[in-house]
Amino acid sequence: MALMLRRGKKPSPEVSLWQDAWRRLRRNRLAVLGGLVIIALGLAAAFADAIAPYHYTKANFLHAYEFPNRDFPLGTDPLGRDMLSRLIYGARVSMLVGFVAQLMVVSIGVPIGALAGYYGGTVDLLIMRGVDVMYAFPRLLFVILIMAMLGAGLLNIFIAIGLTGWVNIARLTRAQILALKAQEFSEGARAVGASGPRVLCRHLLPNALSPIIVAVTFGIPEAIFTEAALSFIGVGINPPTASWGQMVGEYQQYILSYWYLCVFPSAAIAVTMLSFTFVGDGVRDALDPKLRD
Amino acid sequence: MMFYLIRRILWLIPTLLAMALVTFLVMHATPGSPLEPEGGNNPLSPAEQNNLAAKYGLDRPLWAQFGVFLVNAMQGDFGHSYVYKTRTVAEILGDAFPVSLRLGAMALVIATCLGVGLGVLAAVHQNSFWDYLSVTTAMVAVSIPNFVMAVFLILLFSFLIPVLPTGGWGGPRDWVLPTVTLALAPMAIIARYTRASMLEVIHADYIRTARAKGLTDTAVISKHVLKNAFIPVLTLLGPLFAAVGTGSFFVESIFRVPGMGRFFVISMTGRDYPMIMAVVLCYGVFLAVMNLLVDLLYGVLDPRIRVGAKG
């Protein structure tokens, strides 16, 4: 399956799927752009202390609610804190929310899906029914339910998103494991000549992991969105921690009067979302065997 | 096929049961008791709390409470709301659910039509101006949270171009803004996937065969491409139902639509146990039914995917 449907040339045997994928990814301009933005955000998050003009808790009460000006390029918030600084520090929290939540999703979803796929039978049946139950819960509602139980806070957001997001990954993992199992018995041993782990790692696994990687990539901005939604409802991160989602949720009420309070964090989230989407698309195209050249 | 249908419907029952159980447990594990009054300067006296607990049935052990709930629910009695004293939960949701259903349905119809249309346009005119325009629109629509988008739309269509009211649910004019706000993100996602899958199909071998056979472009597109391209879109519809269902909370609040979405948060903060259970089950049934419909549609659209043969 992985090696069918080529158009034209034969794959050069020295180039593994990974290397080929990387090459293709590099050529995808949008994906590269997205990747650069994400790296920039990551750096901003890591070196926030050095980059940000002010500390994110530094309150300048006499300059509260100021529109963007020379001292405060992106304006100030209700306590006179610099929006630019808060956005930079917010990158840290938002990146954390995105990555750690997805980490939890993967660490729960992949093992469960793998178990279901590998053992099959009753185990599979039980697990898939559990997945059905989780699927029937509208995700945001369940997140709110869990947040109510645990209370507000960053760690609780990770847990809530992790506990509700593993379903998709589990399903994907299971599907991939099932496909792998089928291949093992049918063509893997004979078709290529080399068999066993080598085939798996160099040719089959990249394809297997592809949908999972893509799902994780799309899940990151989704987690950031969920955090914004929670803050809008009022069960988000506690102040004074700055996070983009928290800013969007809390400052939505000021859109008409102090638009910059809500628009800049929204823009930050939007840019991040787009970057991850481009990268995700790029990764999927890069790992898609049908597009190999 | 019939067999499959029956099997799926039967599986609904343990699924809903499990959902109810999970919700019940999480609900009772949440700090903050419904016996604590909504506001005020004192907690209720112990005598009052006992009376209230008896009235709500909270003085029984947990397993008994769950049992009572199930027995009543099967008869359609979801109890009285702890928050809204004059109505039963069934009455409240009976009013609210159809509203959310209509809002969600309208939003999805618009999202699908516009999304597929945009996607087809973009795919057929790949790399042209239309392609970039639709892709950009889609990107923008999906990267702004809908509670932010809502305000922009109100500003645009209620104030700048005063044609629409800022909310309510009286007549068709009131439906426009909430529906559009809710439809934007799904529309964008559908457009993207439609475009991608159409491109895949367009370049696929069997389309080349059709072209070689001499079919015109339009015939090719309408006969083969669309039908097969729609299948991945169909995959999306299931999760999109869910997304629209939950996203409706913000839209319903901002546009004051008297739907079910609002109740979820209100019932959570109000520790309105009967309402929480009913809302969750409502969503559960709805999503399960929608997923089933989607799976059936699969079979209709693609003979290769015959339902019942799945592992």
Next chain:
Amino acid sequence: MLDHAQQRLLETRLASIGVGRRDFLRLLAGMTTAGSMFLTTAVPTVHAAPAPGDKLAKVQVFRRGDFNDEPASFDINKDLYCGCEFTVFAGLMRFTPDFVAVPWMAEHVESNADGSVWTFRLRKEAKWSNGEALTAHDFAWSWKRQLDPATAAPYSAFLYDLKNAEAFNKGQITARDAVGVKALDDRTLQATLEGPRSYFPVLVAYYAALPAHRPSVEKYGDKWTEATNIVSNGPWVLEGWGHNQQFTLKKNPHYFDRDHITLERVVVPILPRAAGLLPYENNEVDYALVPPGDLRRLQADANVSQQVSRYFYPGTFYLVPQVVAPPFDHLKVRRAVSHAIDRRIIAERVSQGFGIPAHGMIPPGLPGHFDDEALQQLQRFDPKLALESLKGTPYEGGKHWPKIAISMRDEPYAAKPMAEALQAMLQDVLHMPTELEVLEPRVFRERLWKQDLQLIWIRWFMDYPDPHNEYFDTFYGKRTTGKRQAWSNEVFDDLITKARGELDPQTRMALYRQAEEVLQAHVGYVPVVWTVRYVAFKPWVKGLPRNKAGHIVPDGNIYRGMLEHIYIVEH
């Protein structure tokens, strides 16, 4: 002409705005005719007749936009926090725009010599909306219903001043007749209290004393306040209730003063807070409360700023350092907190004018309000003094602070930004790092009663304009229910108990003043701001009620009656 009760009330009111006893006596002498002790006036008729030049609109319908949530019911007697329109019912007394309690359904109010037995005589024109006469039995039954433990009313403690009420509510006695409220006949209600309580008429004017219609309750149970079933006795009747969309009120044809009311109907859509001020700005409603974020924008617009009015929503935001746990078990630390806060900045900058600096518990304009130099000095903003105050404590120099959490409940009107500002100030001045914990209302209150919170950011909205409400209901150390904080003090408790029964207004206020000083000396709490709100009325809404100072007084927690004054002009 004025009876003893009215006299005391009037004196209290005048005292709080600076009229001393000698002037008061002169006033009184001027008003007396014979030595009669009975009241003759009922509601002072201040209904605004349309001003000359005002052309009344044909359709007198008012659309109000200040209801954010669907009412839980209209059964105020059972559930004070049902979130409905209170003036669907009418109590024995009510408040004027100056927050003075005056008779309403009653026409006579008198007490015995020491103020422990109060008798109310109902006016004979008082009727229910179905034409039935309103009787004293209705009130007696309603109050007992509220106290009945089976009802589980959230504010049943409100009536604990009635004899045996607390015991009845706690299930210690079961005989309803033992409760000290009784209808002597159809038109006379007698309340026997646990002791002298000079503020009882003020208490009776608050919504927690509103009646319910017994036949309807017995017939329909919990559904009796649905629009099709409800029978009420106030100026307005619930005409229709489209759940979660809107409810409409119409003038009660059996209300005794209906001829002075111009509005015919009131339409109240349910506008969730998320919708903001947009419906008002789009002319979909005639009246709205201004959210903090929108005030400056409205004030900047020449036209719209005319529509905005400022008013006091009597309430106080304050910090409570819990005295039973470190670090606030040290008086010096609490004092340091008091000096570390710049109230002016919080009021003017952070809350955007939705508060004024507070130095005491009782807001301006209300009996018992003090804000003099001495009190201000006691709590002045002085960063150096704040840090110095820490000398001798383990946290000297602002070091070695333990983990500190400020807890608050999630609420609007800039509560969260104010808490964050306090965090910043404590950090700046005292190097005290704090975490802000925003809790759900129920969770917050549960922990509050357990004294489980370390530093509490909390607000108190006045229920009725009497210092007893602020001091007893919040800080009394021996409260049997609803104790908000662990702080208590014998001297304070004695003062409050003495003031409760004191009949002479001046002495009484002096006692409360002393109590406040004790409270401040021990820093049992740190007042921060008194709440201020803003409303917007469309220009075609006229006849707004005003107080003696000329300020507009819209419906709030104490005064509620603007619907009876308003009229719509042609537009």
